[in-house]
Amino acid sequence: MRVLPKVLFALGLLISFTGYVSPPVALSAGILFGLSFTHPYISESRGIARILLQSSVVALGFGMNLHEVLRAGRSGFLYTALGISFALILGLALGRLFEVRGNSSFLITAGTAICGGSAIAAIAPILEADEHELAVSLGTVFVLNSIALLIFPPIGNVLHLSQSQFGLWAALAIHDTSSVVGAATKYGAEALVVGTTVKLARALWIVPMALATAGIKHHRSRLQFPWFILFFVLATVLNTYVRTLTHFSPSFFTLGRLGLTATLFLIGSGISLATLKEVGWRPLLQGVLLWLGVGLTSLWVIRAGLISF
Template sequence: MSKNLFFGGLIVAASGLLSPPLALVAGLTYGFTFEHPYHLDARKLSRLLLQVSVVGLGFGMNLQQVLRVGRSGLIYTAAGITFAMLLGWGLGKLLAVKSRVSFLISAGTAICGGSAIAAVAPVTHATDEEIAVSLGTVFALNSVALLAFPAIGAALHLTQTQFGLWSALAIHDTSSVVGAAAKYGVVALAVGTTVKLARALWIVPMSVGTALIEKKKAKIQWPWFILFFCLASVANTYVPVFQNAYPVLRHLGILGLTVTLFLIGTGISKRTLREVGARPLLQGIMLWVVVATGSLALIRAGWIHL
């Protein structure tokens, strides 16, 4: 029975019927309930599929538009990411969160949620448990933001430009930024999506920098998939002859990430989560609250603007 349920869940995840967060929940439900029949094989597949999926997501980026917005906010974007990473490191130390989990949560909060975690996790040699905890934390907060942000924006009478900018800076994943901004208005959607994609470019220096640091500790496996992620975004921008294929490839990247999350979830048991504890979630919440409230205050004061 457990084998049938495993393959059934795998098929449903690959079909696109489940969102990435739901796929993770489905995988965790399986992992809590059954003994995994293919634990080692699923772990190997999930790591490879995670990297391939990151490459697929690159086909959704238009470099010209993203770089134009990125240049206008280069200083406060760099400052914001640096602040979030340092604060995340400090909170992780304070709460005694394992260093790799703390780093993944901080990177996901600072840059672009699950995509950033997916990119830097292989570079840090994070375990499936560490990846699952980090992604679970980010996706839980994403769900809260998707529901709460439009209501907060309306209550504070934010303009559409302000709301789009705030969503891009304070919501983890691009998909949730799109969802929240779309509820607020067309302008908010355009601003939020573009700024978030510009922020996502920081995946590259973050991954390369992490690789250089990790090299001091062990023989490094260079993040080849980051190079292909960049090439995919270049192709999407400058090679229009294949423009009909790019949305398909991006969609395959999303499906790959969904399947990966299901596989990772199936490998997590009650025992492994008990070993991790609630501290990573607390770190993620505290870091996110500071980033969200701080960016909102700076946007309303006019310090951060387009």
């Protein structure tokens, strides 16, 4: 029986890195493993997860074009700034109200405010978040993402939202870029253009958020600069201006996505029944109420004509 957990762990990690499973499935498989077996490599897994997480964030930078990023930033700066500020204030207030552990509360809030799993992946190493804090925040975001992908287009049709209105709403209220693209694609071509543009502007806030988090966390001690965020920006610059890299950038970006998926399996595998009991229902309630608050408020503002694209 001691061999079985080792074999299943290695197999799960390998499959997660092949791209045959989605990030939510990898996280769920890791959690299932952690709940079913005693982890055979718990200390090694934590170290590998930290390195792989930061490396994957850097590799994802090769999937971004600086010109498109800056153009999106100019187009959607005001909407995203207001939306992110509202989400941060509401999320942290809910976290305090429900007495959610500090890192879990902030990760759920940052993931909802900016761009879901990517924001959580970028900020978690700075906070030195542990496995169950990461798993809870990522799990909450992934579940709500899946729900949004299913229910947003029908809601848009029932409320007779225009293509532009729906794209703006999806970009402001759905966590991950992939889910924004999926929901907007179902609604129409114009919704996809608006949603992608504003969502990209929202994703830009990962860098200042990460730097601000590092500054606040270490304000009483020596600042540990999150160098992987700088390398993420450098990867974006190289992808934009170094033409010889354009042939390899898709491969780097794919490796980043695969690495992030494998990281989620590692994170999930560190979860046990004891940690779940310790975490409880409070983080999930915080995430659900925050998502509803952001979604309903942004929908009301858009329908009232207070913002448009």
